[in-house]
Amino acid sequence: MLFSSIPFLFYFLPIVILLYFAVPKKLKNLVLLLSSLFFYGWGEPRFLVFMLVSILQGYIFGLLIEKHQGTKRSKVFLAASVIFSLGLLGYCKYADFFITNFNALTGMSVPLLGIALPIGISFYTFQILSYTVDVYRKDVAAQRNLINLAAYIAMFPQLIAGPIVRYSDIALQLEERSHSFEKCAEGIRRFVLGLAKKILIANILGELVATFKASDDKSVLFYWMYAFAYLFHIYFDFSGYSDMAIGLGKIFGFDFIENFNYPYISGSITEFWRRWHISLGSWFRDYLYIPMGGNRVSTPRHLFNILVVWMATGFWHGAAWNFILWGLMFAVLLIIEKLFLLKVLKKLKVLNHIYVMFFVILSFVLFDSLSIADAFHNIGAMLGAGGIPLISTEAVYYLKSYAVILVIGAVGSTPLPAYLVNKAKTLKAGTIVVNILEPVCLVGLLTVCTAFLIDGSFNPFLYFRF
Amino acid sequence: MSAKIKNFVLVGLCTVFIFGFLIWGLIAPDGEISKSERRPLAKFPTLSADTILSGEFMTSFESYTLDQFPLRDNFRTLKSLTAFYVFNQQDSNDIFIAEGHASKLEYPLNEDSINYATDRFQYVYDTYLEGNAGNVYLSVIPDKNFFLSQKNNYPAIDYNAMINKVTENMPYAQYIDITDKLTLSDYYTTDSHWKQEEILPVAQHLAENMGVSLKGEYTETKAETPFYGVYSGQSALPLKADTVTYLENEYTQSYTVYDFETDSYIPVYDTDKLTGNDPYEMYLAGPKSLLVIENPKAETDKELIIFRDSFTSSLAPLMCEGYSKVTLVDIRYISPEMLKNFITFEGKDILFIYSTSVLNNSITIK
Numbered sequence: 028m029l030f031s032s033i034p035f036l037f038y039f040l041p042i043v044i045l046l047y048f049a050v051p052k053k054l055k056n057l058v059l060l061l062s063s064l065f066f067y068g069w070g071e072p073r074f075l076v077f078m079l080v081s082i083l084q085g086y087i088f089g090l091l092i093e094k095h096q097g098t099k100r101s102k103v104f105l106a107a108s109v110i111f112s113l114g115l116l117g118y119c120k121y122a123d124f125f126i127t128n129f130n131a132l133t134g135m136s137v138p139l140l141g142i143a144l145p146i147g148i149s150f151y152t153f154q155i156l157s158y159t160v161d162v163y164r165k166d167v168a169a170q171r172n173l174i175n176l177a178a179y180i181a182m183f184p185q186l187i188a189g190p191i192v193r194y195s196d197i198a199l200q201l202e203e204r205s206h207s208f209e210k211c212a213e214g215i216r217r218f219v220l221g222l223a224k225k226i227l228i229a230n231i232l233g234e235l236v237a238t239f240k241a242s243d244d245k246s247v248l249f250y251w252m253y254a255f256a257y258l259f260h261i262y263f264d265f266s267g268y269s270d271m272a273i274g275l276g277k278i279f280g281f282d283f284i285e286n287f288n289y290p291y292i293s294g295s296i297t298e299f300w301r302r303w304h305i306s307l308g309s310w311f312r313d314y315l316y317i318p319m320g321g322n323r324v325s326t327p328r329h330l331f332n333i334l335v336v337w338m339a340t341g342f343w344h345g346a347a348w349n350f351i352l353w354g355l356m357f358a359v360l361l362i363i364e365k366l367f368l369l370k371v372l373k374k375l376k377v378l379n380h381i382y383v384m385f386f387v388i389l390s391f392v393l394f395d396s397l398s399i400a401d402a403f404h405n406i407g408a409m410l411g412a413g414g415i416p417l418i419s420t421e422a423v424y425y426l427k428s429y430a431v432i433l434v435i436g437a438v439g440s441t442p443l444p445a446y447l448v449n450k451a452k453t454l455k456a457g458t459i460v461v462n463i464l465e466p467v468c469l470v471g472l473l474t475v476c477t478a479f480l481i482d483g484s485f486n487p488f489l490y491f492r493f
Numbered sequence: 494m495s496a497k498i499k500n501f502v503l504v505g506l507c508t509v510f511i512f513g514f515l516i517w518g519l520i521a522p523d524g525e526i527s528k529s530e531r532r533p534l535a536k537f538p539t540l541s542a543d544t545i546l547s548g549e550f551m552t553s554f555e556s557y558t559l560d561q562f563p564l565r566d567n568f569r570t571l572k573s574l575t576a577f578y579v580f581n582q583q584d585s586n587d588i589f590i591a592e593g594h595a596s597k598l599e600y601p602l603n604e605d606s607i608n609y610a611t612d613r614f615q616y617v618y619d620t621y622l623e624g625n626a627g628n629v630y631l632s633v634i635p636d637k638n639f640f641l642s643q644k645n646n647y648p649a650i651d652y653n654a655m656i657n658k659v660t661e662n663m664p665y666a667q668y669i670d671i672t673d674k675l676t677l678s679d680y681y682t683t684d685s686h687w688k689q690e691e692i693l694p695v696a697q698h699l700a701e702n703m704g705v706s707l708k709g710e711y712t713e714t715k716a717e718t719p720f721y722g723v724y725s726g727q728s729a730l731p732l733k734a735d736t737v738t739y740l741e742n743e744y745t746q747s748y749t750v751y752d753f754e755t756d757s758y759i760p761v762y763d764t765d766k767l768t769g770n771d772p773y774e775m776y777l778a779g780p781k782s783l784l785v786i787e788n789p790k791a792e793t794d795k796e797l798i799i800f801r802d803s804f805t806s807s808l809a810p811l812m813c814e815g816y817s818k819v820t821l822v823d824i825r826y827i828s829p830e831m832l833k834n835f836i837t838f839e840g841k842d843i844l845f846i847y848s849t850s851v852l853n854n855s856i857t858i859k
Binding site for chain 2: 028032033034036037038040041042069070071072073208209211212215216219231242243244420421423424427428429430431432435462463465466469470473474475477478479480481482483
């Protein structure tokens with residue numbers, strides 16, 4: 028089930044909220060768990076088994092790791108849990124990738140498994156991994172209540188597209204959390220803004236991306252429009268989802284970590300990755316980069332660590348070479364920045380932002396490509412290769428049609444709107460105006476989003492399959 | 494307003510909005526059809542273990558909730574107004590507004606579709622017409638974009654290329670160009686079709702090129718029911734209604750129209766259809782696979798067989814004046830293989846007349 032759908036907004040959510048606040052405190056996690064399983068099963072009921080088995084193994088191994096803490100057995104149980112989690116993820120997500128490459132290398136024709144990827148498996152696998160590793164490291168105590176652990180892993184607000192909430196961040200909240208009118212209002216505010224980002228910007232720009240891909244009348248202008256449309260599409264899609272997840276979390280009394288912090292205003296790629304998909308970046312930092320030695324090793328080993336982490340980051344996003352290359356591209360940029368470029372970038376005012384946006388745009392063209400060859404074709408076309416015209420009637424038409432949304436996307440991906448609202452709030456009259464306008468605007472946005480959902484058909488979530 | 498009141502108002506308004514529509518949706522009776530979109534609305538899906546496990550129930554339930562949402566048409570209008578006037582989008586659901594007309598984006602030229610259509614026409618020619626029928630003619634009806642697109646910078650198909658392709662693929666047919674007999678005002682503002690009261694010059698031009706003369710003296714009757722065309726519903730914009738006008742004279746009043754589908758005679762102009770889903774269906778009862786119009790007052794025994802789409806429903810009554818019998822064949826609704834059971838082609842003139850939109854989307858042709 029998608030957040031941005033009528034069944035979720037007008038059936039599932041109100042019923043779950045009603046049940047959640049109607050039951051006593053000790054049953055609230057059970058309501059969350061059951062509703063999360065229903066939410067998950069609604070999309071693909073057969074994949075519930077994968078999730079339930081994953082939860083069970085995480086629960087059992089967590090207890091065993093804790094029970095045998097300080098002994099070799101603890102390590103064995105951790106290894107078993109990690110192998111199980113990564114094995115399931117590998118089987119579901121990467122098996123065909125490896126078979127395809129094996130066939131290409133050997134000339135054999137091992138048949139592909141053709142396994143459909145269970146929704147959100149990359150997210151909940153990483154959550155379970157963080158839980159068992161944290162129990163092993165004694166950062167958290169193992170959860171004895173299966174319902175609480177299952178509610179954490181399956182929790183529908185963040186289940187299918189993150190943020191990757193670590194058990195250690197919400198362990199206490201699973202036992203004891205506060206609900207308040209203010210928190211609920213904050214949650215609604217965040218949810219509606221996320222919904223609007225998704226439906227009114229990401230989906231509309233997604234249509235432009237789809238139109239571009241279907242077009243036979245491509246031009247250099249159209250390629251650049253596509254690149255910018257995809258740049259804002261992926262940001263508003265993913266950050267919109269994170270906003271909705273964080274907002275829903277607040278309604279149910281949880282405080283999830285932030286996942287985005289205006290990444291497109293970054294002055295370096297290093298800064299970009301501190302602002303983009305924060306929960307994934309910090310996960311790889313804490314569970315892969317640091318265990319490999321991080322930067323407290325020799326320079327060659329440090330560079331190797333960076334390459335491995337970013338290759339894994341790319342591979343996490345998808346089982347294809349363009350995703351690996353996407354990760355490696357960032358690894359190379361980060362290494363160059365670490366070696367010397369960062370110091371230069373810090374002295375620049377504008378060029379550093381142009382540098383970041385140029386490589387981020389190229390990276391997302393690579394990310395969205397069907398293959399590496401397709402990526403090079405698209406990037407080449409953006410630079411005028413291939414003999415395509417500079418402009419075409421179609422490109423001009425769609426530029427006119429999507430100019431306003433592109434501008435909204437550009438402005439909305441900066442802190443400017445929030446700055447203006449906060450600036451207004453510094454004045455007494457401004458506070459009154461903002462307080463009056465805020466509920467009206469949010470309900471207005473909810474109404475318009477509903478209208479777009481009812482009339483719209485283009486509504487995929489980019490990160491749905493990750 | 495304090496922050497506390499603001500939060501109270503926000504939570505209250507959102508609660509009323511979401512729970513209100515939940516309850517409204519649950520208690521309101523389900524609608525049967527969407528008049529504006531001219532289609533049946535989704536019904537509550539069958540609930541069973543099979544439909545749940547296959548995911549069919551969930552997919553159908555989503556369609557059901559979208560179709561049966563309270564105030565659905567109002568929400569669709571809100572969406573279109575936002576797209577057009579807030580986001581300045583040039584079209585909504587591919588419908589654009591220019592020069593007071595709503596029209597649908599139709600591009601690019603789909604050569605495969607044209608080849609498919611002309612392949613089917615070729616089958617008709619090879620099977621029934623070659624060395625058997627009289628003269629074979631061809632005409633192409635431009636859609637509104639022919640007049641709107643270039644002037645208003647909307648992408649459109651290359652009409653010259655389309656006509657060249659069709660004529661090249663149909664060397665057995667004599668092409669009759671009607672594009673210079675039409676202007677934008679000859680089309681309804683809210684619909685894809687042309688107005689019968691404006692296409693008399695087209696009928697006369699076609700007839701003249703086929704060796705027939707039409708007097709073209711008619712009395713106009715304006716229907717009182719407002720006509721909201723297909724683009725009105727698709728765009729969901731509050732467009733001004735068109736008026737359906739139909740032309741009558743002593744000939745049209747004497748025509749008999751035989752419908753092979755229902756094995757019955759139907760009126761030339763069915764005014765009951767004016768209050769139906771598609772008022773344009775008042776002309777020869779809309780989509781019909783096979784009709785024969787007989788003209789008892791004809792001063793000739795010439796017969797014409799027209800292979801056509803919906804545009805000819807309003808054109809054919811004007812053409813009949815010059816023929817004793819006109820057969821209308823719509824091979825989107827009847828397979829050409831079946832025609833031998835109903836029609837004899839010997840010595841009869843044949844006209845293939847299709848709109849550019851059907852030629853560019855010919856998958857419906859059998």
